[in-house]
Amino acid sequence: MSAARKSRQHATRVDLALGLGGVAIFAWSFGGTLVELVRRWSTDPNYGHGFLVPIVSLLIYLSTPAAGEPEMSRRESGIGRALGGAAIVVGMLIHGFTVILPSIFLGATALVLVIVGLARLLSDARTWHRLRAPLAFLVFLIPWPAALYSRIAFPLRQLSSAVAEVLLDTCGVAVARAGNLLLLPGQEMFVAEACSGLRQLVAFLAVGAAVALLARRPLPLRIALFLSAIPLAVAMNIARITLMGLLANAGKVEWTMGIAHDLDGLVMVAGGLAVLWLEVWLFDAIERAPGHGPPRSNRTALEGGVILG
Protein backbone atom coordinates (compact mmCIF):
# COMPACT_ATOMS: atom_id res chain seq x y z
CA MET A 1 0.00 0.00 0.00
CA SER A 2 1.43 3.36 -0.95
CA ALA A 3 2.22 5.98 1.67
CA ALA A 4 -0.22 8.40 0.06
CA ARG A 5 -3.04 5.85 0.18
CA LYS A 6 -2.23 5.03 3.79
CA SER A 7 -2.31 8.69 4.66
CA ARG A 8 -5.70 9.13 2.96
CA GLN A 9 -7.10 6.14 4.85
CA HIS A 10 -5.78 7.54 8.10
CA ALA A 11 -7.32 10.95 7.37
CA THR A 12 -10.67 9.31 6.59
CA ARG A 13 -10.54 7.30 9.82
CA VAL A 14 -9.81 10.46 11.83
CA ASP A 15 -12.69 12.30 10.12
CA LEU A 16 -14.97 9.33 10.78
CA ALA A 17 -13.98 9.20 14.45
CA LEU A 18 -14.55 12.96 14.81
CA GLY A 19 -17.89 12.66 13.04
CA LEU A 20 -19.05 9.77 15.25
CA GLY A 21 -17.92 11.70 18.31
CA GLY A 22 -19.98 14.66 17.14
CA VAL A 23 -23.05 12.48 16.55
CA ALA A 24 -22.66 10.98 20.03
CA ILE A 25 -22.42 14.42 21.69
CA PHE A 26 -25.40 15.65 19.64
CA ALA A 27 -27.49 12.59 20.59
CA TRP A 28 -26.49 12.92 24.27
CA SER A 29 -27.39 16.59 24.40
CA PHE A 30 -30.58 16.51 22.30
CA GLY A 31 -31.77 13.05 23.39
CA GLY A 32 -34.32 14.54 25.79
CA THR A 33 -35.69 16.85 23.10
CA LEU A 34 -35.99 13.98 20.62
CA VAL A 35 -37.77 11.77 23.18
CA GLU A 36 -40.17 14.62 24.00
CA LEU A 37 -40.83 15.22 20.31
CA VAL A 38 -41.60 11.54 19.70
CA ARG A 39 -43.86 11.55 22.77
CA ARG A 40 -45.68 14.57 21.36
CA TRP A 41 -46.07 12.97 17.93
CA SER A 42 -47.35 9.75 19.53
CA THR A 43 -49.83 11.31 21.93
CA ASP A 44 -50.94 14.61 20.43
CA PRO A 45 -53.21 14.08 17.41
CA ASN A 46 -52.32 17.57 16.19
CA TYR A 47 -48.74 16.44 15.55
CA GLY A 48 -49.22 12.85 14.40
CA HIS A 49 -47.68 13.86 11.08
CA GLY A 50 -44.34 14.51 12.84
CA PHE A 51 -43.16 10.96 12.12
CA LEU A 52 -43.59 11.64 8.40
CA VAL A 53 -41.52 14.83 8.34
CA PRO A 54 -38.07 13.14 8.20
CA ILE A 55 -39.37 10.73 5.54
CA VAL A 56 -40.78 13.53 3.39
CA SER A 57 -37.52 15.45 3.89
CA LEU A 58 -35.65 12.44 2.52
CA LEU A 59 -38.06 12.27 -0.43
CA ILE A 60 -37.47 15.94 -1.18
CA TYR A 61 -33.72 15.35 -0.99
CA LEU A 62 -33.90 12.38 -3.35
CA SER A 63 -36.05 14.29 -5.82
CA THR A 64 -33.68 17.25 -5.91
CA PRO A 65 -31.25 16.98 -8.83
CA ALA A 66 -27.65 16.38 -7.76
CA ALA A 67 -25.98 18.36 -10.48
CA GLY A 68 -26.52 21.54 -12.43
CA GLU A 69 -26.46 24.00 -9.54
CA PRO A 70 -23.93 26.80 -9.82
CA GLU A 71 -20.79 26.60 -7.73
CA MET A 72 -20.43 29.26 -5.07
CA SER A 73 -17.53 31.66 -5.04
CA ARG A 74 -14.97 31.21 -2.28
CA ARG A 75 -16.32 34.31 -0.52
CA GLU A 76 -19.97 33.19 -0.75
CA SER A 77 -18.96 29.81 0.53
CA GLY A 78 -17.10 31.38 3.46
CA ILE A 79 -20.08 33.55 4.37
CA GLY A 80 -22.40 30.55 4.10
CA ARG A 81 -20.24 28.50 6.43
CA ALA A 82 -19.94 31.37 8.88
CA LEU A 83 -23.74 31.52 8.91
CA GLY A 84 -23.78 27.75 9.50
CA GLY A 85 -21.51 28.19 12.51
CA ALA A 86 -23.69 31.05 13.75
CA ALA A 87 -26.79 28.86 13.43
CA ILE A 88 -25.10 26.21 15.59
CA VAL A 89 -24.16 28.81 18.22
CA VAL A 90 -27.69 30.27 18.30
CA GLY A 91 -29.21 26.78 18.36
CA MET A 92 -27.02 25.70 21.28
CA LEU A 93 -27.81 28.93 23.17
CA ILE A 94 -31.55 28.28 22.75
CA HIS A 95 -30.93 24.67 23.79
CA GLY A 96 -29.25 25.93 26.97
CA PHE A 97 -32.14 28.32 27.55
CA THR A 98 -34.56 25.35 27.55
CA VAL A 99 -33.14 24.36 30.94
CA ILE A 100 -34.54 27.60 32.32
CA LEU A 101 -37.65 27.58 30.15
CA PRO A 102 -38.36 23.96 29.20
CA SER A 103 -40.54 24.43 26.16
CA ILE A 104 -40.70 21.80 23.42
CA PHE A 105 -41.16 24.62 20.89
CA LEU A 106 -37.79 26.12 21.88
CA GLY A 107 -36.14 22.69 22.20
CA ALA A 108 -37.24 21.60 18.72
CA THR A 109 -36.29 24.98 17.24
CA ALA A 110 -32.78 24.57 18.70
CA LEU A 111 -32.57 21.03 17.33
CA VAL A 112 -33.51 22.09 13.79
CA LEU A 113 -31.20 25.13 13.91
CA VAL A 114 -28.23 23.02 14.94
CA ILE A 115 -28.95 20.40 12.24
CA VAL A 116 -29.20 23.13 9.58
CA GLY A 117 -26.05 24.83 10.89
CA LEU A 118 -24.08 21.58 10.87
CA ALA A 119 -25.22 20.83 7.33
CA ARG A 120 -24.21 24.30 6.14
CA LEU A 121 -20.85 24.24 7.89
CA LEU A 122 -19.84 20.78 6.76
CA SER A 123 -21.27 20.44 3.26
CA ASP A 124 -19.80 21.68 0.01
CA ALA A 125 -21.72 24.07 -2.24
CA ARG A 126 -23.28 21.36 -4.40
CA THR A 127 -24.46 19.24 -1.48
CA TRP A 128 -25.80 22.32 0.28
CA HIS A 129 -27.95 23.14 -2.75
CA ARG A 130 -29.49 19.68 -2.51
CA LEU A 131 -29.95 19.91 1.22
CA ARG A 132 -31.63 23.31 1.45
CA ALA A 133 -35.20 22.27 0.63
CA PRO A 134 -35.28 19.08 2.75
CA LEU A 135 -33.73 20.96 5.67
CA ALA A 136 -36.28 23.76 5.31
CA PHE A 137 -39.03 21.15 5.55
CA LEU A 138 -37.72 20.10 8.97
CA VAL A 139 -39.39 23.24 10.35
CA PHE A 140 -42.56 21.13 10.46
CA LEU A 141 -40.96 19.04 13.19
CA ILE A 142 -41.46 21.98 15.53
CA PRO A 143 -44.70 22.00 17.52
CA TRP A 144 -46.35 25.40 17.64
CA PRO A 145 -45.96 27.39 20.88
CA ALA A 146 -48.87 26.74 23.21
CA ALA A 147 -49.76 30.44 23.34
CA LEU A 148 -50.03 30.74 19.55
CA TYR A 149 -51.92 27.47 19.31
CA SER A 150 -54.50 28.57 21.87
CA ARG A 151 -54.95 31.94 20.24
CA ILE A 152 -55.71 30.41 16.85
CA ALA A 153 -57.75 27.40 18.00
CA PHE A 154 -60.58 29.25 19.70
CA PRO A 155 -61.51 31.71 16.91
CA LEU A 156 -61.05 28.94 14.35
CA ARG A 157 -63.47 26.77 16.26
CA GLN A 158 -66.01 29.61 16.44
CA LEU A 159 -65.61 30.26 12.71
CA SER A 160 -66.00 26.56 11.83
CA SER A 161 -69.15 26.28 13.94
CA ALA A 162 -70.68 29.46 12.51
CA VAL A 163 -70.03 28.60 8.86
CA ALA A 164 -71.14 24.98 9.37
CA GLU A 165 -74.40 26.33 10.81
CA VAL A 166 -74.98 28.44 7.67
CA LEU A 167 -74.15 25.51 5.38
CA LEU A 168 -76.41 23.10 7.27
CA ASP A 169 -79.19 25.67 7.14
CA THR A 170 -78.61 26.05 3.38
CA CYS A 171 -78.88 22.26 3.04
CA GLY A 172 -82.33 22.43 4.63
CA VAL A 173 -81.35 21.18 8.09
CA ALA A 174 -83.14 22.91 10.96
CA VAL A 175 -80.14 24.05 12.96
CA ALA A 176 -79.43 26.57 15.71
CA ARG A 177 -76.08 27.39 17.22
CA ALA A 178 -75.04 28.33 20.72
CA GLY A 179 -71.32 29.00 20.66
CA ASN A 180 -69.76 25.74 19.51
CA LEU A 181 -72.92 23.76 20.10
CA LEU A 182 -74.93 22.94 16.99
CA LEU A 183 -78.51 22.11 17.90
CA LEU A 184 -80.11 19.73 15.40
CA PRO A 185 -83.62 18.25 15.64
CA GLY A 186 -83.51 15.89 18.60
CA GLN A 187 -79.76 16.10 19.15
CA GLU A 188 -76.81 18.32 19.91
CA MET A 189 -73.47 18.34 18.13
CA PHE A 190 -70.56 19.85 20.03
CA VAL A 191 -67.70 21.19 17.92
CA ALA A 192 -64.86 20.17 20.22
CA GLU A 193 -61.36 21.64 20.36
CA ALA A 194 -60.16 18.74 18.22
CA CYS A 195 -62.65 19.88 15.54
CA SER A 196 -61.36 23.46 15.48
CA GLY A 197 -59.56 22.74 12.23
CA LEU A 198 -56.16 23.47 13.72
CA ARG A 199 -55.16 19.83 13.27
CA GLN A 200 -55.97 20.12 9.58
CA LEU A 201 -54.22 23.48 9.40
CA VAL A 202 -50.99 22.11 10.90
CA ALA A 203 -51.08 19.04 8.65
CA PHE A 204 -52.11 20.96 5.52
CA LEU A 205 -49.31 23.49 5.95
CA ALA A 206 -46.82 20.61 6.02
CA VAL A 207 -48.46 18.95 3.01
CA GLY A 208 -48.63 22.28 1.15
CA ALA A 209 -44.94 22.89 1.84
CA ALA A 210 -44.01 19.39 0.65
CA VAL A 211 -45.99 19.83 -2.56
CA ALA A 212 -44.50 23.29 -3.11
CA LEU A 213 -40.96 22.01 -2.56
CA LEU A 214 -41.44 18.96 -4.76
CA ALA A 215 -43.20 20.77 -7.59
CA ARG A 216 -40.50 22.20 -9.81
CA ARG A 217 -42.58 25.20 -10.72
CA PRO A 218 -41.89 28.93 -10.63
CA LEU A 219 -41.44 30.38 -7.15
CA PRO A 220 -44.67 32.46 -7.13
CA LEU A 221 -46.70 29.32 -7.84
CA ARG A 222 -44.90 27.44 -5.08
CA ILE A 223 -45.66 30.23 -2.63
CA ALA A 224 -49.29 30.26 -3.80
CA LEU A 225 -49.48 26.48 -3.36
CA PHE A 226 -48.15 26.73 0.17
CA LEU A 227 -50.41 29.62 1.18
CA SER A 228 -53.47 28.00 -0.36
CA ALA A 229 -53.10 25.26 2.26
CA ILE A 230 -54.47 27.70 4.87
CA PRO A 231 -57.93 28.41 3.40
CA LEU A 232 -58.01 24.83 2.17
CA ALA A 233 -57.55 23.45 5.67
CA VAL A 234 -60.24 25.72 7.08
CA ALA A 235 -62.65 24.90 4.25
CA MET A 236 -62.01 21.16 4.56
CA ASN A 237 -62.71 21.24 8.27
CA ILE A 238 -65.94 23.18 7.78
CA ALA A 239 -66.95 20.66 5.12
CA ARG A 240 -66.20 17.90 7.61
CA ILE A 241 -68.32 19.42 10.37
CA THR A 242 -71.15 20.07 7.90
CA LEU A 243 -70.97 16.46 6.72
CA MET A 244 -71.12 15.30 10.34
CA GLY A 245 -74.20 17.47 10.84
CA LEU A 246 -75.87 16.07 7.73
CA LEU A 247 -75.15 12.51 8.87
CA ALA A 248 -76.43 13.22 12.38
CA ASN A 249 -79.55 14.80 10.91
CA ALA A 250 -80.08 11.71 8.73
CA GLY A 251 -80.02 9.53 11.86
CA LYS A 252 -76.52 8.15 11.21
CA VAL A 253 -75.10 9.41 14.49
CA GLU A 254 -72.84 6.36 14.82
CA TRP A 255 -71.07 7.42 11.61
CA THR A 256 -69.97 10.63 13.28
CA MET A 257 -68.17 8.91 16.16
CA GLY A 258 -65.13 6.75 16.89
CA ILE A 259 -63.15 5.38 13.97
CA ALA A 260 -65.50 6.94 11.43
CA HIS A 261 -64.91 10.34 13.04
CA ASP A 262 -61.14 9.88 12.93
CA LEU A 263 -61.12 8.43 9.43
CA ASP A 264 -62.99 11.36 7.97
CA GLY A 265 -60.04 13.50 9.06
CA LEU A 266 -57.79 11.37 6.86
CA VAL A 267 -60.28 11.62 4.01
CA MET A 268 -60.15 15.40 4.33
CA VAL A 269 -56.35 15.41 4.12
CA ALA A 270 -56.59 13.24 1.00
CA GLY A 271 -59.17 15.66 -0.38
CA GLY A 272 -56.86 18.57 0.37
CA LEU A 273 -54.02 16.85 -1.46
CA ALA A 274 -56.32 16.36 -4.45
CA VAL A 275 -57.12 20.09 -4.46
CA LEU A 276 -53.40 20.97 -4.31
CA TRP A 277 -52.81 18.60 -7.22
CA LEU A 278 -55.66 20.32 -9.07
CA GLU A 279 -53.96 23.68 -8.51
CA VAL A 280 -50.74 22.34 -10.09
CA TRP A 281 -52.70 20.80 -12.95
CA LEU A 282 -54.56 24.06 -13.59
CA PHE A 283 -51.31 26.00 -13.64
CA ASP A 284 -49.84 23.57 -16.15
CA ALA A 285 -52.99 23.71 -18.27
CA ILE A 286 -52.83 27.52 -18.34
CA GLU A 287 -49.15 27.43 -19.16
CA ARG A 288 -49.70 24.96 -22.00
CA ALA A 289 -52.44 27.12 -23.48
CA PRO A 290 -51.55 29.00 -26.69
CA GLY A 291 -49.72 32.25 -26.09
CA HIS A 292 -47.94 31.09 -22.94
CA GLY A 293 -44.63 30.15 -24.55
CA PRO A 294 -43.01 26.72 -24.83
CA PRO A 295 -43.71 24.17 -22.11
CA ARG A 296 -41.11 23.91 -19.38
CA SER A 297 -38.87 20.97 -19.89
CA ASN A 298 -37.92 20.17 -16.34
CA ARG A 299 -41.08 18.59 -15.00
CA THR A 300 -41.57 17.40 -11.63
CA ALA A 301 -41.46 14.92 -8.92
CA LEU A 302 -45.20 15.46 -8.69
CA GLU A 303 -45.76 14.14 -12.18
CA GLY A 304 -43.54 11.22 -11.35
CA GLY A 305 -46.03 10.38 -8.65
CA VAL A 306 -43.74 10.83 -5.66
CA ILE A 307 -46.36 12.61 -3.65
CA LEU A 308 -49.65 12.34 -5.41
CA GLY A 309 -49.35 9.20 -7.47
Add this chain to the structure above:
Amino acid sequence: MRASPNSWTFRRRLVLALLLVGSGAGGHWVLAREWGTGRTKGAGGLRQPLVGFPDRIGDWLGTDWPADPTVIADIKVDDHLQRRYAHPSGAMVVLWLSYSRRAADRYHYPTVCMRGAGWLENRAERRVLPASDDSPALLTFEFEREGGNQAIVYWYYILGADPLDRWLRSGSKWARGFLRGATSGGLTVEVFTQGEPVEPARLEEFARQVARELEAWLPDGTTSDCALGAAY
Protein backbone atom coordinates in the same frame (compact mmCIF):
# COMPACT_ATOMS: atom_id res chain seq x y z
CA MET B 1 2.93 14.05 5.63
CA ARG B 2 -0.47 15.77 5.51
CA ALA B 3 -3.84 15.20 3.90
CA SER B 4 -4.97 17.12 0.86
CA PRO B 5 -5.93 20.77 1.46
CA ASN B 6 -9.65 20.04 0.91
CA SER B 7 -9.61 17.20 3.39
CA TRP B 8 -7.79 19.35 5.93
CA THR B 9 -10.33 22.13 5.44
CA PHE B 10 -13.14 19.66 6.01
CA ARG B 11 -11.33 18.39 9.10
CA ARG B 12 -11.00 21.91 10.41
CA ARG B 13 -14.72 22.51 9.91
CA LEU B 14 -15.49 19.19 11.54
CA VAL B 15 -13.41 20.10 14.58
CA LEU B 16 -15.08 23.51 14.72
CA ALA B 17 -18.54 21.88 14.60
CA LEU B 18 -17.49 19.46 17.32
CA LEU B 19 -16.25 22.33 19.48
CA LEU B 20 -19.42 24.37 19.02
CA VAL B 21 -21.80 21.47 19.67
CA GLY B 22 -19.62 20.04 22.42
CA SER B 23 -19.29 23.31 24.34
CA GLY B 24 -23.02 23.98 23.95
CA ALA B 25 -23.86 20.48 25.15
CA GLY B 26 -21.49 20.89 28.09
CA GLY B 27 -23.08 24.21 29.00
CA HIS B 28 -26.52 22.65 28.79
CA TRP B 29 -25.42 19.81 31.07
CA VAL B 30 -23.95 22.20 33.66
CA LEU B 31 -27.09 24.36 33.61
CA ALA B 32 -29.34 21.31 33.93
CA ARG B 33 -27.28 20.11 36.90
CA GLU B 34 -27.47 23.53 38.54
CA TRP B 35 -31.15 24.16 37.94
CA GLY B 36 -32.29 20.55 38.28
CA THR B 37 -33.87 18.40 35.61
CA GLY B 38 -36.98 18.08 37.77
CA ARG B 39 -38.04 21.39 36.30
CA THR B 40 -38.74 19.67 33.01
CA LYS B 41 -40.86 16.94 34.50
CA GLY B 42 -43.87 18.95 35.66
CA ALA B 43 -43.10 18.00 39.22
CA GLY B 44 -46.10 19.58 40.96
CA GLY B 45 -48.41 16.77 41.93
CA LEU B 46 -51.50 16.70 44.17
CA ARG B 47 -51.11 15.08 47.56
CA GLN B 48 -54.09 12.80 46.94
CA PRO B 49 -56.61 12.02 44.18
CA LEU B 50 -59.48 14.47 43.78
CA VAL B 51 -62.07 11.73 44.17
CA GLY B 52 -61.48 11.92 47.92
CA PHE B 53 -62.58 15.55 48.14
CA PRO B 54 -65.28 15.87 50.85
CA ASP B 55 -68.85 15.51 49.73
CA ARG B 56 -69.97 17.60 52.67
CA ILE B 57 -68.80 21.23 52.71
CA GLY B 58 -70.37 23.03 55.64
CA ASP B 59 -74.12 22.74 55.11
CA TRP B 60 -73.68 21.73 51.50
CA LEU B 61 -74.08 18.08 50.56
CA GLY B 62 -72.49 16.82 47.35
CA THR B 63 -73.34 14.12 44.83
CA ASP B 64 -70.91 13.08 42.09
CA TRP B 65 -71.99 14.16 38.64
CA PRO B 66 -69.77 12.39 36.09
CA ALA B 67 -68.58 14.62 33.27
CA ASP B 68 -69.01 13.71 29.62
CA PRO B 69 -66.04 11.42 28.75
CA THR B 70 -65.62 13.11 25.34
CA VAL B 71 -65.21 16.47 27.07
CA ILE B 72 -62.71 14.96 29.53
CA ALA B 73 -60.69 13.50 26.66
CA ASP B 74 -60.80 16.88 24.93
CA ILE B 75 -59.44 18.91 27.81
CA LYS B 76 -56.50 16.59 28.57
CA VAL B 77 -56.55 16.78 32.37
CA ASP B 78 -54.91 14.17 34.60
CA ASP B 79 -57.53 14.18 37.35
CA HIS B 80 -60.89 15.85 37.72
CA LEU B 81 -63.98 16.04 39.87
CA GLN B 82 -67.45 17.27 39.02
CA ARG B 83 -69.92 17.30 41.87
CA ARG B 84 -73.29 18.89 42.55
CA TYR B 85 -73.68 20.40 46.00
CA ALA B 86 -77.10 21.15 47.44
CA HIS B 87 -77.80 23.53 50.30
CA PRO B 88 -80.73 23.00 52.70
CA SER B 89 -82.11 26.32 51.44
CA GLY B 90 -82.57 24.73 48.03
CA ALA B 91 -79.57 26.42 46.41
CA MET B 92 -77.58 24.21 44.05
CA VAL B 93 -74.01 24.63 42.74
CA VAL B 94 -71.64 22.50 40.69
CA LEU B 95 -68.00 22.20 41.73
CA TRP B 96 -65.48 21.52 38.97
CA LEU B 97 -61.86 20.64 39.81
CA SER B 98 -59.36 19.75 37.09
CA TYR B 99 -55.72 18.92 37.68
CA SER B 100 -53.01 18.74 35.03
CA ARG B 101 -49.37 17.77 35.59
CA ARG B 102 -48.45 20.18 32.79
CA ALA B 103 -50.86 22.97 33.59
CA ALA B 104 -53.00 22.11 30.56
CA ASP B 105 -56.05 22.76 32.75
CA ARG B 106 -55.58 26.50 32.46
CA TYR B 107 -56.53 26.65 28.80
CA HIS B 108 -60.09 26.08 29.96
CA TYR B 109 -61.60 28.94 31.88
CA PRO B 110 -64.98 30.65 31.96
CA THR B 111 -64.62 33.26 29.23
CA VAL B 112 -63.44 30.60 26.78
CA CYS B 113 -65.57 27.62 27.68
CA MET B 114 -68.80 29.49 28.41
CA ARG B 115 -68.55 31.47 25.19
CA GLY B 116 -67.91 28.19 23.44
CA ALA B 117 -71.17 26.91 24.87
CA GLY B 118 -73.05 29.97 23.66
CA TRP B 119 -73.16 32.02 26.86
CA LEU B 120 -72.45 35.76 26.83
CA GLU B 121 -70.67 37.38 29.73
CA ASN B 122 -72.17 40.35 31.54
CA ARG B 123 -68.83 42.13 31.98
CA ALA B 124 -70.25 44.61 34.46
CA GLU B 125 -70.67 41.77 36.93
CA ARG B 126 -67.07 40.54 36.83
CA ARG B 127 -65.44 41.02 40.23
CA VAL B 128 -62.30 39.98 42.07
CA LEU B 129 -63.00 38.86 45.62
CA PRO B 130 -59.81 39.64 47.54
CA ALA B 131 -57.81 36.96 49.30
CA SER B 132 -58.57 36.33 52.95
CA ASP B 133 -56.43 34.68 55.65
CA ASP B 134 -57.30 31.16 54.54
CA SER B 135 -58.56 31.64 51.01
CA PRO B 136 -57.01 32.93 47.77
CA ALA B 137 -58.41 35.72 45.62
CA LEU B 138 -61.42 34.57 43.61
CA LEU B 139 -62.84 35.84 40.33
CA THR B 140 -66.62 35.88 39.81
CA PHE B 141 -68.47 36.04 36.49
CA GLU B 142 -72.02 36.20 35.33
CA PHE B 143 -73.14 34.77 32.00
CA GLU B 144 -76.46 34.99 30.17
CA ARG B 145 -78.11 32.78 27.57
CA GLU B 146 -81.70 32.75 26.39
CA GLY B 147 -82.92 34.53 29.48
CA GLY B 148 -81.02 32.25 31.86
CA ASN B 149 -78.19 33.39 34.11
CA GLN B 150 -75.21 31.52 35.47
CA ALA B 151 -72.71 32.77 38.04
CA ILE B 152 -69.23 31.28 38.24
CA VAL B 153 -66.45 31.59 40.79
CA TYR B 154 -63.03 30.79 39.33
CA TRP B 155 -59.47 30.48 40.62
CA TYR B 156 -56.50 28.19 40.11
CA TYR B 157 -53.39 26.87 41.80
CA ILE B 158 -49.87 26.59 40.44
CA LEU B 159 -48.15 23.49 41.79
CA GLY B 160 -44.42 22.91 41.87
CA ALA B 161 -43.38 26.29 40.51
CA ASP B 162 -39.96 27.54 41.61
CA PRO B 163 -38.89 31.21 42.00
CA LEU B 164 -37.71 31.36 38.40
CA ASP B 165 -41.11 30.18 37.17
CA ARG B 166 -42.76 32.83 39.28
CA TRP B 167 -40.49 35.49 37.85
CA LEU B 168 -41.23 34.40 34.29
CA ARG B 169 -44.93 34.24 35.06
CA SER B 170 -44.84 37.83 36.25
CA GLY B 171 -43.76 38.84 32.74
CA SER B 172 -45.91 39.23 29.68
CA LYS B 173 -48.86 37.05 28.79
CA TRP B 174 -46.67 35.53 26.07
CA ALA B 175 -44.13 34.47 28.69
CA ARG B 176 -46.98 32.87 30.62
CA GLY B 177 -48.15 31.23 27.44
CA PHE B 178 -44.75 29.61 26.91
CA LEU B 179 -44.80 28.38 30.49
CA ARG B 180 -48.17 26.72 30.15
CA GLY B 181 -47.78 23.01 29.68
CA ALA B 182 -44.06 23.19 30.30
CA THR B 183 -43.12 23.51 33.92
CA SER B 184 -45.57 23.38 36.77
CA GLY B 185 -48.72 21.45 37.53
CA GLY B 186 -52.07 23.22 37.73
CA LEU B 187 -55.40 22.84 39.49
CA THR B 188 -58.38 24.79 38.21
CA VAL B 189 -61.40 25.35 40.44
CA GLU B 190 -64.78 26.54 39.19
CA VAL B 191 -68.04 26.80 41.08
CA PHE B 192 -71.13 27.15 38.87
CA THR B 193 -74.62 28.03 39.94
CA GLN B 194 -77.33 25.80 38.59
CA GLY B 195 -80.96 26.62 38.00
CA GLU B 196 -82.14 29.21 40.48
CA PRO B 197 -79.71 32.08 41.26
CA VAL B 198 -77.65 31.63 44.41
CA GLU B 199 -77.18 34.54 46.76
CA PRO B 200 -73.67 35.97 46.02
CA ALA B 201 -72.60 35.89 49.68
CA ARG B 202 -73.60 32.22 49.95
CA LEU B 203 -71.79 31.38 46.71
CA GLU B 204 -68.66 33.16 47.91
CA GLU B 205 -68.80 31.42 51.26
CA PHE B 206 -69.07 28.03 49.55
CA ALA B 207 -66.08 28.86 47.30
CA ARG B 208 -63.98 29.91 50.29
CA GLN B 209 -64.89 26.71 52.12
CA VAL B 210 -63.80 24.72 49.06
CA ALA B 211 -60.48 26.61 49.07
CA ARG B 212 -59.96 25.76 52.73
CA GLU B 213 -60.68 22.07 52.15
CA LEU B 214 -58.36 22.00 49.14
CA GLU B 215 -55.35 22.89 51.30
CA ALA B 216 -55.03 19.18 52.13
CA TRP B 217 -54.60 18.38 48.41
CA LEU B 218 -51.97 20.98 47.61
CA PRO B 219 -48.21 20.39 47.93
CA ASP B 220 -45.96 22.85 49.73
CA GLY B 221 -45.02 25.91 47.72
CA THR B 222 -48.33 26.01 45.87
CA THR B 223 -49.40 29.48 44.76
CA SER B 224 -52.80 30.62 43.62
CA ASP B 225 -54.19 33.15 41.20
CA CYS B 226 -57.43 34.06 39.52
CA ALA B 227 -56.06 36.02 36.53
CA LEU B 228 -57.64 34.76 33.37
CA GLY B 229 -55.83 31.79 31.87
CA ALA B 230 -52.09 31.43 31.55
CA ALA B 231 -52.09 31.83 27.80
CA TYR B 232 -54.37 34.84 27.40
